[in-house]
Each structure stands twice: as C-alpha cells, then as structure tokens.
Amino acid sequence: MEKRIALPEGFEAEIKGLxxxxxxxxxxxxxxFKAKNIEIKKEDSEIVVxxxxxxxxxxxxxxxxxxxxxxxxxxxxxGYEYRMRIIHSHFPMNVQVSGREVIISNFVxxxxxxxxxxxxxxxxVEVKGKEVIVKGTNKEHVGQTAANIELATxxxxxxxxxxxxxxxxxEKKVPQYG
Numbered sequence: 001m002e003k004r005i006a007l008p009e010g011f012e013a014e015i016k017g018l019x020x021x022x023x024x025x026x027x028x029x030x031x032x033f034k035a036k037n038i039e040i041k042k043e044d045s046e047i048v049v050x051x052x053x054x055x056x057x058x059x060x061x062x063x064x065x066x067x068x069x070x071x072x073x074x075x076x077x078x079g080y081e082y083r084m085r086i087i088h089s090h091f092p093m094n095v096q097v098s099g100r101e102v103i104i105s106n107f108v109x110x111x112x113x114x115x116x117x118x119x120x121x122x123x124x125v126e127v128k129g130k131e132v133i134v135k136g137t138n139k140e141h142v143g144q145t146a147a148n149i150e151l152a153t154x155x156x157x158x159x160x161x162x163x164x165x166x167x168x169x170x171e172k173k174v175p176q177y178g
Contacts, residue, residue, distance in 0.1 A: 001059050002050040003066035008077065013042050020047070020069065024076040027122065029137055031068060035061045070177035075137040078175035082146040084132040088165045093153075095132060095167070097125050102132075102149055108158075108165055116152040119144045132167055139174070 007013060012023040018033040018040060033040070037052040038061060049066045051058045086095055091109040095102065097118075102125055105113035118125055120141030126133045132149065136142040146169055153166035 002048055003062055005047045005066055005069050007045050013047055015040050015042050022072050027076050027137055029072045029076055033065050071139045074175045074177045075139055079137055080139050080142040081173040082134040082142055082169055083171040084167050085170045086130045086167050095127050104152055107153055114152045116148040
C-alpha cells in the first residue's frame with residue numbers, strides 16, 4: 001500500500017531515508033520518522049509513503065506518516081496559531097517572553113516565577129494584554145509550547161473551583177491540507 005501527497009507549487013522536498021525536509025518561501029521544516037518496513041521517496045511533485053509489507057500496523061504507520069507530512073505542508077503554507085487567555089481572580093500575574101522561555105511571575109502570589117519552555121526554532125510567543133498568542137509552522141511544536149504554558153500555571157493543593165487562575169487555550173487556528 002502507498003499514500004501519495006501532492007506538494008503544492010513552490011515546495012521543495014529533500015528525503016534521506018526516513019528523514020524529510022520541506023522548504024517553502026524561505027521557511028524550512030524537518031521531521032525524522034522512526035518506523036520499520038516503510039519507504040519514503042519523491043516522484044515528480046509528489047511524496048510517496050510506501051509500506052514494504054501488508055501488515056495492519058504497518059499500514060496504520062503509512063497513514064500516520066502521510067498525515068504528519070500533510071501537517072508540515074499546511075504549516076509551511078499557512079502556519080498554526082493557538083490563542084490563550086490569562087485568567088486571574090486573586091493575584092494579577094505577569095507574563096513575559098525571555099529568550100526561549102515564557103516567564104510567569106506572581107502566579108497565585110508566589111515569589112518564585114514559573115517558566116514554560118518554547119519548543120522548536122520557528123515557534124514564537126507574543127503577549128498582548130490578557131492574550132498569549134503562540135504561532136509557528138510545526139503543529140507539534142506550537143501545540144507542545146501551548147501545553148507547556150498551560151501546565152506551568154496548574155494550581156496544586158487548592159480547590160480548583162475557587163482558584164481558577166491560569167493561562168488556558170481558548171482558540172486554535174489550524175489550517176487544513178490542500
């Protein structure tokens with residue numbers, strides 16, 4: 001079985017074994033797949049993901065890899081954006097970006113600031129008032145960065161019905177392939 005992913009005009013693909021690098025209008029994304037019995041190759045303006053046997057698990061991996069490649073293409077074309085909202089009822093928290101980290105200070109009155117790591121080289125985080133915007137070309141990196149920010153503001157050992165402070169994902173702008 002094989003899956004064919006048509007590359008839109010202007011895309012360049014470089015494939016070495018199970019590693020793929022896509023380039024589009026000055027942006028670049030790479031992904032290395034760890035799978036057995038899978039072959040990835042480029043034919044004209046298509047990427048072909050092929051299974052070397054007919055086992056059910058291998059066929060599932062073919063579909064997964066094809067979808068990952070489609071997500072890379074959609075991200076390079078349109079980009080991914082997650083909008084998050086800063087919510088506080090007790091202590092006003094201060095959120096700022098410093099290098100490759102998001103620093104959250106005065107969270108629930110804590111003295112030590114909490115930190116969330118920004119994943120990936122093409123992921124950016126902006127803080128505009130009560131909104132935090134995470135943008136990037138790789139869906140996994142943008143999602144993991146947003147999750148890191150959300151997890152950094154998790155309230156522990158308090159009643160969550162009362163202490164609803166935190167930074168939460170409120171909107172995801174996820175483009176579709178094609």
